[in-house]
Amino acid sequence: MTYSLREALVAFRRAPLLAGVSAAMIALSLFVIGLFGIVAYNIRKVIEGVEARVEVVAYLRDDASPADVLALRHELTGLPAVREVHYVSREEALQVAKDELSEFSAVFGSLESNPLPASLELRLRPNQKGPDVVRAVAQRVAANPAVEEVRYGNEWLDKVFLLRSVAATATGVLGAGFAVVAILIIGAAVRLAIFARREEIAIMQLVGATNWFIRKPFLLEGLITGLLGGSLAALATWLSYNILTSAVFAVVWIPGFWVLCGILAGGALGAVASWIAVRRHLSLA
């Protein structure tokens, strides 16, 4: 075992409570991020499902001429976000309504004329379904004089996206808050470790150990604390996910890559906290 690793592990034996509190703080901050991560990931999944079904429907004026409709169809087909434009005639619309709403067949049967307008159904490309793109396409369609009305589910689309930004912001703010507290606590732990070893450090400096060599055990201590905290956070998040799924409602578990990033982020957090503490308290001259 190298000198640095041995010294880092000795630090845990010397102050196990402090090391435990440091790891717990990192775990808490990453646990908060983990929980919001699950929320954010599930919202993303919902949005993806919704986006897959997003389409823009342009209801045409009854007096629109076939030439107008054809021109509009050409124009829309040429838009980069549009994958397909499908024309639904008034008769087809009525037929679809009769098929899908069979319980109202008596109503449809008593109609003297067809009240439904013809329409153009636009299907968008998979990566062109964000709210801004959909709105831009809808506005473009609505501007055409042959179009009576445009529907694209704008209200709930905006809400889902708003929910996602709120979840992301809450994750960022709370996670950052806890991360700062974790950095302060790890910093205190490292400062105590430095204090406990101050004579040894003074001798190391005298006999020609480099700054990097002196810092290494403390950085390792922070890194190990952070990785431990990150792993704890992953475990706690996973337990919460299981409880949530079995007791309340089913959600989707976050990808393994996110979990790995979380644990590594814990390690990085610990190392950065140590680096700041060591930099402030150790200098050769």
Place this chain on the structure above:
Amino acid sequence: MIRLLHVTRTYPRTGDAVSDVSLHLHKGEFCFLTGHSGAGKSTVMRLIHMAERPTSGEVRVSGYSSERIRPREIALLRRKIGFCFQDFRLLQDRTAAENVAFALEVTGARRQVIKSKVPRLLAQVGLAAKAEALPTQLSGGEQQRVAMARALIHEPLVVLADEPTGNLDERATRGIFDLLRSINQSGTAVLFATHNLELVRANPGVRVIELDHGRLVYDSAADGVAV
């Protein structure tokens, strides 16, 4: 090898600890640095191993200048300097051999090198039989010998001995002094800070530099003043 050029070191609260001191310590030289407590002896030592930088003037040690030296170079410079202090500065939870080995370990030396060098140095300072003793099991003189073995581990150009006999009785003092003389005879320069004037008087052939209130007031070697 060691030059102080018009060096002044001022502290904000206490004023000048060292004031316009110039001296030159040659390769392989033995020199006493005397003066009362607070005369500036320890500050001169700290300036030499660059634990402090001059407020004005320049310190040059073995090709390094206080004006340009970088942190990593300070570490390298200290491998060319051995240290002995009045309070020995040994790690209490390590044996004599471990204390000596520590100086090699923290500079990244290989285990084989450590294994071969440590017993040799403990033998050189007369402590081969006490390699496994903890500092608390050793007398003051023996602890200082451990510190000297540690000081010699990097085969330094100079040993800075800051009151190394301050806590020792007359016999142990003689022993440490003789050991430093023998180290010096093998080519290592020694700067021996002490306020023990009896020891200085008992060795009339040795160069003496005296500090008083931070000023260099006497140098028995004429060329030592005119640097």
